[in-house]
Amino acid sequence: MPADTALPNPAGAAPAGGRELIRLDQVTKRFGGTTVLDRLDFTVDPGKHVTLIGPSGSGKTTILRLLMTLTKPDEGTITVDGEQLFPASEKERREARKKIGMVFQQFNLFPNMTVLRNITEAPVTVLGLSRDEAEVRARELLDLVGLADKCDARPTQLSGGQQQRVAIARALAMRPRVLLLDEVTSALDPELVAGVLDLLRDIARSTDITMLCVTHEMNFARDISDQVLMFDAGRVIESGPPEKLFGDPEQERTREFLSAVL
Amino acid sequence: MNWNWSTLDDFLPAFGHGLLVTLQALVLGTLIAFALGLVWALAQRSPLRAVRWPVTAVTEFIRNTPLLVQLFFFFYVLPEWGLTLSAMATGVIGLGLHYSTYTAEVYRAGIDGVPVGQWEAATALSLPRSRTWTAVVLPQALRRVAPALGNYVIAMLKDSPMLMTIGVLEMLGQARQYGSRTFHMNEPIVAVGIAFILVAYPASLLLRALERRLAR
Numbered sequence: 182m183p184a185d186t187a188l189p190n191p192a193g194a195a196p197a198g199g200r201e202l203i204r205l206d207q208v209t210k211r212f213g214g215t216t217v218l219d220r221l222d223f224t225v226d227p228g229k230h231v232t233l234i235g236p237s238g239s240g241k242t243t244i245l246r247l248l249m250t251l252t253k254p255d256e257g258t259i260t261v262d263g264e265q266l267f268p269a270s271e272k273e274r275r276e277a278r279k280k281i282g283m284v285f286q287q288f289n290l291f292p293n294m295t296v297l298r299n300i301t302e303a304p305v306t307v308l309g310l311s312r313d314e315a316e317v318r319a320r321e322l323l324d325l326v327g328l329a330d331k332c333d334a335r336p337t338q339l340s341g342g343q344q345q346r347v348a349i350a351r352a353l354a355m356r357p358r359v360l361l362l363d364e365v366t367s368a369l370d371p372e373l374v375a376g377v378l379d380l381l382r383d384i385a386r387s388t389d390i391t392m393l394c395v396t397h398e399m400n401f402a403r404d405i406s407d408q409v410l411m412f413d414a415g416r417v418i419e420s421g422p423p424e425k426l427f428g429d430p431e432q433e434r435t436r437e438f439l440s441a442v443l
Numbered sequence: 444m445n446w447n448w449s450t451l452d453d454f455l456p457a458f459g460h461g462l463l464v465t466l467q468a469l470v471l472g473t474l475i476a477f478a479l480g481l482v483w484a485l486a487q488r489s490p491l492r493a494v495r496w497p498v499t500a501v502t503e504f505i506r507n508t509p510l511l512v513q514l515f516f517f518f519y520v521l522p523e524w525g526l527t528l529s530a531m532a533t534g535v536i537g538l539g540l541h542y543s544t545y546t547a548e549v550y551r552a553g554i555d556g557v558p559v560g561q562w563e564a565a566t567a568l569s570l571p572r573s574r575t576w577t578a579v580v581l582p583q584a585l586r587r588v589a590p591a592l593g594n595y596v597i598a599m600l601k602d603s604p605m606l607m608t609i610g611v612l613e614m615l616g617q618a619r620q621y622g623s624r625t626f627h628m629n630e631p632i633v634a635v636g637i638a639f640i641l642v643a644y645p646a647s648l649l650l651r652a653l654e655r656r657l658a659r
Binding site: 250281285291294303352 | 558560564568570571582
């Protein structure tokens with residue numbers, strides 16, 4: 182991976198092997214008596230942008246949380262780039278997890294650190310970059326997200342849209358192979374949504390980072406997705422390219438859902 | 444009431460020694476209470492029940508028995524088992540240990556108050572557990588609870604005269620010693636009372652200002 186570009190996996194860099202990057206096999210997740218994911222299988226190929234849609238409670242966010250190891254499956258296996266996340270030892274899980282980055286609905290920036298420090302903290306402590314290297318990378322990323330002048334600001338001094346752009350830069354600073362986007366515009370004021378989505382479109386276009394995205398922004402999903410998965414009650418009930426799924430869905434349930442949100 | 448300014452003059456050197464001892468006990472007691480309280484708070488979050496359970500038992504026990512009884516126990520009973528410390532050391536450890544069980548609760552509340560999203564962001568960045576604590580969770584928790592910790596420092600100041608009972612000559616001890624030697628009790632006692640309020644009241648105003656600042 183070239184060290185002189187801000188973006189992870191710049192377009193053109195060959196992905197490792199031809200196999201799928203993410204694989205879920207028979208994954209079941211229950212919360213109390215409710216089955217949120219029911220023997221779910223799916224795979225994501227390297228560089229693909231996959232959007233998960235469906236009614237709330239259908240298990241979309243749970244998939245992202247499982248991949249980020251924020252919660253554990255009750256059954257099944259999950260692998261990322263050939264390395265097992267579940268079942269795995271804590272050590273193996275820590276290694277595999279480094280390939281994944283996540284952007285949260287509520288940004289979750291560290292309020293006790295400056296913007297710059299938010300971005301350099303993990304590259305320094307986890308990847309072992311020197312502080313200088315990490316700062317160079319952080320400044321490039323801040324430039325990319327349009328906040329080069331906010332290095333020394335505190336997160337609380339930024340608007341929601343700016344905070345979310347810092348959070349995107351923070352996730353990219355770890356050069357993950359997969360970026361998980363969990364309803365990243367849901368907490369934003371309407372006028373700030375477009376800026377964040379434009380940035381993500383940009384990143385989707387100019388890198389070969391794999392994206393897994395839960396969103397209610399159907400236009401955004403249509404723009405960036407290679408594949409859309411429709412969830413209902415813990416299962417994928419329909420999947421396909423966005424033109425097909427949004428234009429001519431096969432399932433009645435998908436049609437109902439789309440007419441309710443579009 | 445009998446009041447003699449020259450008595451006050453006469454008491455002044457002893458008072459100075461007492462004030463110094465009170466402040467020493469307060470500073471050392473605070474260091475112990477702050478450090479040990481954090482140890483208790485972290486131990487109570489241990490995944491191991493064998494760690495959690497004894498710590499909870501010990502801290503509950505200490506918090507729910509009087510400081511005075513604990514001081515007597517450390518000073519009169521522990522030497523029977525071969526552990527003899529000076530009065531000052533006993534007093535400082537007793538004060539610090541007693542208040543560590545309160546600061547532990549303060550830390551606990553502060554740690555619980557850090558949003559779960561902060562832990563999740565740390566996991567998403569693969570920060571090691573230790574780094575998550577020191578760089579993310581504790582700085583936020585401590586900021587939140589600084590005023591509450593400060594209140595316990597003031598409480599410790601006001602409990603420091605108990606050290607007199609095991610022979611530590613802090614302010615009140617000096618006053619009583621002076622009184623029993625000269626039969627002038629009024630002036631020293633009033634002086635000590637005023638000294639306490641001169642320290643405690645500005646400190647509490649300072650804490651309130653800090654609280655307002657942190658709340659912004």
